[in-house]
Amino acid sequence: MFRTCDITGFKVDLQSEKLIRYNAVFAVISLLLAVVAAILLIFTRYQPVHLLNAEWYYRLLTFHGLNALIFWIIFFEIAGLYFGSTVILNTKFCNPRWGWIAFALMVAGLLMSNTLILMGKADVMLTSYTPLKAHPLYYLGIILFAVGALVAVALFFGNLMIARRDRTYGDTLPLFTYGLMTAAIIAVITLASGALIYIPTFLWSLGLIGNIDAGMYKLIWWGLGHSSQQINVAAMVSIWYMVSFLSVGGTSINERVSRSAFVLYILFICLASAHHLLTDPGVSNAWKVWNTSYAMYLAVLASMIHAFAVPSSFESAQRRWGYNKGLFEWLSKAPWSNPAFASIILAVIGFGFIGGTTGVIFGMEQTNIIVHNTIAIPGHFKGTVVIGTTLTFMGITYYLIPLIFRRKIVGFKLAQWQPWLFFIGIAILSISMIVLGQLGVPRRHWDSTFSGGPFTHNFNPAVDFFWVLMMLGGCIAFISTILWILIVVVSVFFGPKVNGPQDMQLTVSPLAPEAKSHKGFEAPGTLVLTFIFLLVFIALFFLNWKWLAATWQVN
Amino acid sequence: MENENEKENKPKYSFGRMIMDDYMLLLFLGVTIYAIFYLLWGVMELSNLPTIPEELKNSLLK
Numbered sequence: 283m284f285r286t287c288d289i290t291g292f293k294v295d296l297q298s299e300k301l302i303r304y305n306a307v308f309a310v311i312s313l314l315l316a317v318v319a320a321i322l323l324i325f326t327r328y329q330p331v332h333l334l335n336a337e338w339y340y341r342l343l344t345f346h347g348l349n350a351l352i353f354w355i356i357f358f359e360i361a362g363l364y365f366g367s368t369v370i371l372n373t374k375f376c377n378p379r380w381g382w383i384a385f386a387l388m389v390a391g392l393l394m395s396n397t398l399i400l401m402g403k404a405d406v407m408l409t410s411y412t413p414l415k416a417h418p419l420y421y422l423g424i425i426l427f428a429v430g431a432l433v434a435v436a437l438f439f440g441n442l443m444i445a446r447r448d449r450t451y452g453d454t455l456p457l458f459t460y461g462l463m464t465a466a467i468i469a470v471i472t473l474a475s476g477a478l479i480y481i482p483t484f485l486w487s488l489g490l491i492g493n494i495d496a497g498m499y500k501l502i503w504w505g506l507g508h509s510s511q512q513i514n515v516a517a518m519v520s521i522w523y524m525v526s527f528l529s530v531g532g533t534s535i536n537e538r539v540s541r542s543a544f545v546l547y548i549l550f551i552c553l554a555s556a557h558h559l560l561t562d563p564g565v566s567n568a569w570k571v572w573n574t575s576y577a578m579y580l581a582v583l584a585s586m587i588h589a590f591a592v593p594s595s596f597e598s599a600q601r602r603w604g605y606n607k608g609l610f611e612w613l614s615k616a617p618w619s620n621p622a623f624a625s626i627i628l629a630v631i632g633f634g635f636i637g638g639t640t641g642v643i644f645g646m647e648q649t650n651i652i653v654h655n656t657i658a659i660p661g662h663f664k665g666t667v668v669i670g671t672t673l674t675f676m677g678i679t680y681y682l683i684p685l686i687f688r689r690k691i692v693g694f695k696l697a698q699w700q701p702w703l704f705f706i707g708i709a710i711l712s713i714s715m716i717v718l719g720q721l722g723v724p725r726r727h728w729d730s731t732f733s734g735g736p737f738t739h740n741f742n743p744a745v746d747f748f749w750v751l752m753m754l755g756g757c758i759a760f761i762s763t764i765l766w767i768l769i770v771v772v773s774v775f776f777g778p779k780v781n782g783p784q785d786m787q788l789t790v791s792p793l794a795p796e797a798k799s800h801k802g803f804e805a806p807g808t809l810v811l812t813f814i815f816l817l818v819f820i821a822l823f824f825l826n827w828k829w830l831a832a833t834w835q836v837n
Numbered sequence: 838m839e840n841e842n843e844k845e846n847k848p849k850y851s852f853g854r855m856i857m858d859d860y861m862l863l864l865f866l867g868v869t870i871y872a873i874f875y876l877l878w879g880v881m882e883l884s885n886l887p888t889i890p891e892e893l894k895n896s897l898l899k
Contacts, residue, residue, distance in 0.1 A: 442860065451848075454858050463860050467867045475876070476869070495887075501879045505871070541857055548867040553875050564883045571874055 284374070288782050289685060289790055296366040297378035299503065302686055304385055305361035305434075306679070306762045310770055311391065312353035313672075319442060321347035324756035328749055329731055336728040340407065343726065345399045347408030349805070350714045351667065352427070352510065358675050359465060359517050360434045365686070366462040366520070367441035372450045376440035384433035391427025395420055407726065409503060412483065412494040421484035428480065432473045435466045457537055460525070461520025464544040465513045471552050475505030479636050497564040506553035511663070514671040515585070516547055518633070521678045522592040522626050528681060529623040530616070531794040532599030535804050546584035554579040557645040561654050567647075574645055582642055589634050590812050594805035596627075597707055599794035601804075609807045620788050625677025625701040629670050632705060636665030636712050639819050649826040652833065658719020664712035668759075673704055676766050689777035693769050694787050700769065703762035710755030714748040720829070721745050 283296045294364040319342040325333040334342065368375050375381060398404045404416035410766055442463065445451055455463060485491045523540070526532035534540040556573030559565055600612030617623045640662040643649050652661060683691050691697050721742045723730055732738050779785065854863060 287881055297894055439860070454854075455860075463863075467860070467864045470864060471868055471871050495883070497883050498880065501883060502876070505876060509871075538854075546865065549870050551841050552867070555875060559879075564886055566882055568876055570881055577874065643885075824842045 287369075287560065287685065289780075289786055292369050293332075293372045293437075294686075295368050295374045296463050297381070298364050298375040299686060300684075301375065301378065301381045301385065302361045302364045302369075305357050305364070305388075306387075306686075307774075308389060308392070309354050309361060309675075310767060312349045312357055314767055315396065316350035316354055317760055318344050319343075319349065321680050321756065321760045324753055324760075326728070327730070328753040329729075332613050332729070337402070337405065339728045340405045340726075341399060341411065342404060344407045345396065346685060348399070349397060350483055351408060353423075355510070355514055355671065355675075356427075356431050356665070357388065359386075359469070359513060362517055362521070362678075363438040363462055363466060364441075365682075366459045367445070368457055369440045369686075370459050371441070371445040373441060373445040376437055376444050380433055381437055384437065384831060386431045387430030387433065389424050389430075391423045391425070391430060394423030394426065396423075398423065409500075409507060410483070411503070412486070412496050412499045415487055418484055421480055421487055425477070427482050428473050428476045429470065432477075435469045435473070438462070438466050441679075448475045457534060457540060458520050460526040460541055461523065461544055464547050465516035465520065467548050467780060468509060468513045468516055468552060472506055472509040475502055475509065479503050481504065488497060492816055496561065499611060500559060501565070502560065504555040504558040508558060508835060509552040511667055511671075512547065512551045512554070512581075514667060515551070518546065518629070518671045518674045519544075519585075519588045519592070521674050522588070523628045525622050525677060525681075526592060526595040526599065527793075529620050529626075529788075530599040530603065531791040532595040533793070534591050535598050536591070538668035543584035543587035543591070546580050546587075549580070550577045551581035551584070554581060554645060559646075561748075570647055574647060578645060578711070583816040585638060589630070589638070589815070590808060592630055593811060594808040596704065597805040597808050598797075599791075600795040602797050609810055610809060617789055619698055620680075621686060621697045621701055622677040622680040622788060624698070625673050625680070628701055628705040629673040629677065632669030632673065632709060632712075633666060634815055635818060636668075636709065637662060637670050639822050640716060642819075643826045649830055652718075652826065652829055653719045656719030657715045657723045657724055657725045660725055661712050661715025661717075661719055664708055664715060667707065669708045671714060673701060673708070674705065677701060679766075679770060679782055680788060683777070684780045684788070687774045687777075688780045689773050689788055690780055690785055691769065692773045692777045696765060697769050700762050701764050703757060704766070707755050707758030707760070707762055710751055711759055712755070714751035714755060716747060718748045719754065721748070740799065746796060805810060 284293045285296060285299075286292070287294055322334060322342055323339065323346060325331045326339050342484070347689065354540070364381070367373070395404070398417050398420040401417075404410075404420035406414040406420075408418045410416060410421075440456070442459075451459075454460070479499060480728055482491055483499070486494045522535060553573040554564075554577075556570055558577070560570055560574065596616065597612045600616060605612045605615045616627070640658070644659065644662055645652055679693060680697060683689055722739075723741065723745060730741075778785070783790075797804075850858075
């Protein structure tokens with residue numbers, strides 16, 4: 283059963299639409315759980331308040347990590363995979379029954395794991411490094427969730443096969459779906475690693491296996507833990523291209539290069555998991571250097587290609603619409619009132635300048651040592667998973683509400699402010715955490731003043747200022763996330779129905795016209811912005827090497 | 838005859854393009870590269886670590 287979308291013209295399989303809706307709803311629920319825990323954690327780490335006791339701090343840290351990094355992200359990505367493989371390809375869902383089984387497994391996994399954590403039976407944090415042991419049902423919950431997600435990924439490939447058989451798309455997959463295909467392949471690698479480590483750990487928690495080697499656990503677990511964040515990167519970049527198309531009719535100025543960058547992700551990005559083991563003595567330097575340098579840089583190259591290709595697709599389209607004056611008229615006349623567009627541009631900036639730069643610097647064996655196990659590391663991934671992926675997912679939701687849920691966005695004025703508020707909050711939070719880490723503040727630490735401990739440490743006095751900033755940024759980000767959740771929930775459940783294009787509050791742009799003539803660079807403004815980015819990157823790079831050199835005297 | 842016509846009408850793609858469009862091949866390559874360079878290499882190194890001498894272990898655990 284299909285309906286034809288009166289706004290986009292896509293044929294929408296009704297079963298697929300329902301699955302997209304349900305997965306998206308559970309993604310939002312997971313995000314709500316994650317941010318409620320997050321605000322409590324912030325007020326615990328902020329020493330003058332120090333809200334939770336140690337037990338509940340580690341309990342909610344586990345809860346926050348699992349809901350933010352696994353449940354929120356993967357539920358949303360599954361919704362995205364279904365959208366990209368059926369709606370965008372004008373094809374039917376290959377097996378809705380299995381789609382519902384996958385969804386039920388994922389929900390069961392979420393409920394089981396979260397319940398066990400809140401009961402205090404799994405205070406092991408997201409990484410659950412052995413020999414820390416949780417209740418067997420905690421591991422079973424994660425296994426159920428992973429199996430459900432793996433089935434969903436298989437259904438995505440099934441949808442692609444049906445679309446190819448029925449020739450519902452041209453010669454090759456649209457770039458958005460191609461990027462999602464990349465995310466799906468990385469998901470297979472991720473979930474297979476998860477199965478490899480969680481199944482024996484589950485058996486160990488039942489007492490059926492005597493011992494899980496701690497080094498081996500860490501190696502395989504990070505194949506899941508880090509690679510799962512690379513699913514986000516691929517899905518996020520795909521959405522960037524999609525929003526360029528929807529908001530200004532933009533396409534990559536060289537689609538082949540963009541596709542090659544996705545292929546580089548498939549081949550090399552998962553190897554970067556190795557940087558979590560940079561201080562582990564068990565693996566050799568050759569293993570560390572190969573995986574975190576030579577191989578990882580090919581994935582970094584891919585990100586830099588996208589970092590140029592996405593803004594240039596906006597610029598090229600805007601110039602073809604006539605915004606040609608100077609270097610930046612395309613940017614000043616961009617559809618900033620479109621919250622999806624604003625979200626994506628802010629996500630690109632945040633991901634590049636905060637998450638990307640720190641990712642490369644912290645991922646190197648040498649400079650990693652300055653910040654290893656400090657609060658700078660979660661600061662870095664606030665700059666990738668939160669300001670990048672989460673803001674991107676928030677942005678595309680503004681399109682999903684009218685196109686998939688068929689509702690108008692309630693509180694549209696607030697929706698226009700929300701991405702800015704979120705960006706400012708997370709940027710402050712992330713940067714202050716990175717600075718705190720550079721000053722030596724540890725991560726995952728209930729009391730970094732070490733009060734009552736046998737030894738103490740006096741941090742640089744600047745630390746107090748950055749703790750306040752971190753709390754401030756966290757509060758702004760929390761408020762804007764709650765605002766986004768309210769907008770989504772009220773719109774989806776109580777919003778006025780969309781009856782046609784006249785009810786569409788966001789632009790769905792036609793394809794930008796062909797360029798009349800072409801002289802010089804197609805996207806000079808983006809080129810200038812890219813050079814600014816590279817200068818910042820180089821400055822941070824050398825600054826970190828300088829800090830490294832200052833940590834000990836070499837004669 | 839029809840098949841021959843179909844073959845002639847089929848656009849010719851470069852080798853690179855054929856690889857990039859074959860998502861099953863990409864899946865295979867992605868899994869294999871990760872399995873060899875990250876997983877198997879890492880597991881081999883950890884498996885070949887010498888075990889801690891019993892005396893040293895006991896002295897550390899005291």
